[in-house]
Amino acid sequence: MSETSLTSLLTGPVEVVGTGLIGTSIALACRRAGLEVLLTDTTSDHVRTATGLGAGRARTAQDVPQLVVVAVPPDALGAVINQVLDTAGPETVVTDVGSVKAGPLAAVAGHPAISRYVGSHPMAGTEHSGPLSANAELFDGRPWAIVPGPDATSSATRVVEALALVCGAVPVHLSPVEHDRAVARTSHVPHLMASLVAGTLAGASPEHLALSGTGVRDVTRVAGGDPHLYSQIISGNATAVATLLAEVRDRLDLALEAVAAGDRAGLESLLAYGQAGTRAIPGKHGAAPQPMEAVRIALPDQPGGLARLFSDAGDSGVNIEDVRIDHDPGRPVGLVELDVVVGRAEELRAALESRGWVTHR
Ligand SMILES: NC(=O)c1ccc[n+]([C@@H]2O[C@H](COP(=O)([O-])OP(=O)(O)OC[C@H]3O[C@@H](n4cnc5c(N)ncnc54)[C@H](O)[C@@H]3O)[C@@H](O)[C@H]2O)c1
Numbered sequence: 001m002s003e004t005s006l007t008s009l010l011t012g013p014v015e016v017v018g019t020g021l022i023g024t025s026i027a028l029a030c031r032r033a034g035l036e037v038l039l040t041d042t043t044s045d046h047v048r049t050a051t052g053l054g055a056g057r058a059r060t061a062q063d064v065p066q067l068v069v070v071a072v073p074p075d076a077l078g079a080v081i082n083q084v085l086d087t088a089g090p091e092t093v094v095t096d097v098g099s100v101k102a103g104p105l106a107a108v109a110g111h112p113a114i115s116r117y118v119g120s121h122p123m124a125g126t127e128h129s130g131p132l133s134a135n136a137e138l139f140d141g142r143p144w145a146i147v148p149g150p151d152a153t154s155s156a157t158r159v160v161e162a163l164a165l166v167c168g169a170v171p172v173h174l175s176p177v178e179h180d181r182a183v184a185r186t187s188h189v190p191h192l193m194a195s196l197v198a199g200t201l202a203g204a205s206p207e208h209l210a211l212s213g214t215g216v217r218d219v220t221r222v223a224g225g226d227p228h229l230y231s232q233i234i235s236g237n238a239t240a241v242a243t244l245l246a247e248v249r250d251r252l253d254l255a256l257e258a259v260a261a262g263d264r265a266g267l268e269s270l271l272a273y274g275q276a277g278t279r280a281i282p283g284k285h286g287a288a289p290q291p292m293e294a295v296r297i298a299l300p301d302q303p304g305g306l307a308r309l310f311s312d313a314g315d316s317g318v319n320i321e322d323v324r325i326d327h328d329p330g331r332p333v334g335l336v337e338l339d340v341v342v343g344r345a346e347e348l349r350a351a352l353e354s355r356g357w358v359t360h361r
């Protein structure tokens with residue numbers, strides 16, 4: 001089925017249960033596509049905030065959604081999905097966006113409407129929670145796992161795939177077991193590692209922390225996520241996470257030995273293995289990874305500076321793949337790094353310098 005005909009299967013209304021970061025972002029993306037969106041949350045303030053952001057309206061008892069998206073914390077997923085399957089219309093399809101798929105699927109086992117439940121998981125987020133952090137573009141170009149259990153109908157699966165497409169994501173079909181093994185590697189263990197590294201910064205002296213550059217920020221960003229949420233996610237995928245953690249522990253032991261013994265060759269081989277891992281990560285839209293180059297620009301701390309920089313970079317015709325912004329402690333200037341595909345950096349540098357920007361090599 002073509003992408004356009006799949007997308008047209010989602011006609012709405014779409015109900016979002018749990019109007020936090022992910023639920024409200026999905027609601028906003030559905031509104032962007034012109035769909036009617038109904039909102040439900042146990043915290044009525046979150047529904048009010050999401051409504052104020054233009055994500056939809058509060059659901060009423062008369063509404064009959066075509067699709068219900070359950071976006072509540074992992075520990076609440078099973079009960080909420082069952083409740084939705086109990087009460088939704090006879091044709092309503094139900095999905096959830098939980099980060100682990102085994103738990104929700106086990107929770108609906110034996111439900112008479114199980115054929116209308118299809119688990120899913122958008123692989124996008126931020127380290128923030130709640131509706132105020134939501135944005136309609138969150139899923140653009142990102143993978144979205146479509147994870148039907150053995151009882152799901154293909155028509156229900158297609159509706160959930162249409163949701164991923166409407167939200168701008170790239171659907172990836174996986175079984176629940178494969179999904180949970182995959183996210184242990186691509187999300188849960190990376191999150192734990194980021195937290196362990198970030199923990200070495202807590203309580204460090206301000207003089208040491210003043211030397212925080214982009215490296216430590218890149219490695220630790222996700223550790224800023226809500227510990228209450230991530231402890232639910234990681235313990236919900238305990239077996240797959242523990243297997244990988246044991247592998248990492250073995251390599252950590254090798255790193256300790258190599259560092260202590262001054263074993264340069266051993267260290268280089270560990271670092272090369274890590275480099276191969278970063279190069280294995282696919283590019284946007286699931287494309288082959290593309291090597292990037294950073295263009296570094298000094299940004300005076302003045303209103304409108306960033307907007308002017310983006311506008312000048314846009315005029316250069318070079319596509320910006322990623323952006324990082326860092327503040328230079330003690331100076332009224334920031335450092336912006338614009339990632340572009342290898343081979344285009346010089347062109348962007350020249351275009352920016354010709355407009356008065358100071359770039360760094
Ligand atoms: N944060 C991420 O990066 C990310 C990415 C993909 C998937 N997920 C998954 O999405 C789900 C939501 O995560 P989030 O980051 O949006 O969390 P969040 O805390 O921002 O939002 C959760 C929302 O659910 C509401 N809620 C809690 N219990 C409820 C219930 N019983 N009924 C109705 N509403 C209820 C809360 O009030 C809150 O508004 C989780 O299952 C998580 O695993 C998170």
Ligand SMILES: O=C(O)C(=O)C[C@]1(C(=O)O)C=C[C@@H](O)C=C1
Nearest residue numbers: 099122123124125126127187222
């Ligand atoms: O970008 C982030 O902040 C995220 O951590 C998002 C992320 C991920 O690990 O990629 C986190 C958990 C989700 O289940 C899916 C996406």
